[in-house]
Amino acid sequence: MRAAVIIPTYNEAENIERFLVALRIEAPSIDIIVVDDNSPDGTANFAETVGSRLGGIEVVRRRGVRGYAAATKDAMQIALDRGYQVIATMDADFSHDPKVLARLTALVTGDVSVAIGSRYAPGGVITNWSTYRRLLSKWGNRYAVFALRLNFRDCTSGFRAYSSKSLTLVNLGELTADGYAFLTELAFVISTSQVGSIVEMPINYVDRAYGDSKMNTRIMRESMLLVTRWGIALRTGIGQKHLPR
Ligand SMILES: Nc1nc2c(ncn2[C@@H]2O[C@H](COP(=O)(O)OP(=O)(O)OP(=O)(O)O)[C@@H](O)[C@H]2O)c(=O)[nH]1
Ligand SMILES: [Mg+2]
Numbered sequence: 001m002r003a004a005v006i007i008p009t010y011n012e013a014e015n016i017e018r019f020l021v022a023l024r025i026e027a028p029s030i031d032i033i034v035v036d037d038n039s040p041d042g043t044a045n046f047a048e049t050v051g052s053r054l055g056g057i058e059v060v061r062r063r064g065v066r067g068y069a070a071a072t073k074d075a076m077q078i079a080l081d082r083g084y085q086v087i088a089t090m091d092a093d094f095s096h097d098p099k100v101l102a103r104l105t106a107l108v109t110g111d112v113s114v115a116i117g118s119r120y121a122p123g124g125v126i127t128n129w130s131t132y133r134r135l136l137s138k139w140g141n142r143y144a145v146f147a148l149r150l151n152f153r154d155c156t157s158g159f160r161a162y163s164s165k166s167l168t169l170v171n172l173g174e175l176t177a178d179g180y181a182f183l184t185e186l187a188f189v190i191s192t193s194q195v196g197s198i199v200e201m202p203i204n205y206v207d208r209a210y211g212d213s214k215m216n217t218r219i220m221r222e223s224m225l226l227v228t229r230w231g232i233a234l235r236t237g238i239g240q241k242h243l244p245r
Contacts, residue, residue: 016046
């Protein structure tokens with residue numbers, strides 16, 4: 001199976017080189033697509049330099065409005081166009097362990113459409129997060145699982161592997177959310193489309209050691225609002241966009 005991993009980046013100059021080298025050592029057969037939003041710190045240039053040394057690394061430079069979701073969706077479309085059968089996503093800040101990527105992508109076979117690197121599956125761990133961040137993430141996820149009747153526990157993990165079939169089925173252009181809500185939205189839509197099962201693999205999520213966080217309260221508020229809206233649609237049929245067709 002041909003697999004690619006998408007790495008969305010914004011100001012990851014302190015991490016990107018070491019991260020790409022580690023990824024290449026740990027998962028040599030998986031191609032890498034870095035999708036950068038014109039980072040002022042020159043992340044894309046660093047990625048290109050490493051890429052020309054290691055090979056198998058494509059750097060996509062986006063212009064205009066930046067966003068985790070928009071960048072990821074653009075790169076997913078590129079990966080689909082290139083014919084990859086398994087398409088993974090992970091962060092550039094070492095929160096997601098490069099050693100685990102190959103095992104995660106290997107879970108996507110036959111009936112499994114998405115494998116989630118999960119902090120909340122039995123055995124999952126979070127390292128170095130503040131109590132505030134832990135509580136917000138834990139209860140945000142519990143709320144989404146309840147509201148959307150999900151049968152997996154970590155809906156905001158960006159460490160995932162998807163079958164190309166599941167991403168083809170979803171109209172990526174129709175997804176509306178940004179930030180964490182995008183991850184929830186995509187998993188929710190795939191879970192309701194019955195293209196295959198969604199499985200979780202417990203991971204140890206480690207807080208970033210270098211670089212700045214782009215997480216903010218606006219993204220969290222948006223996430224709660226959208227999950228509530230989709231949950232109401234699921235129960236009442238009002239605003240049915242995300243319901244099974
Ligand atoms: N292309 C692109 N990548 C982004 C954007 N925002 C964040 N990223 C990348 O997406 C990944 C996850 O973002 P993070 O800022 O680490 O989000 P987080 O893990 O929730 O928060 P911290 O680790 O606490 O910073 C990282 O690789 C970021 O560089 C963006 O607007 N555009
Ligand atoms: Mg991070």
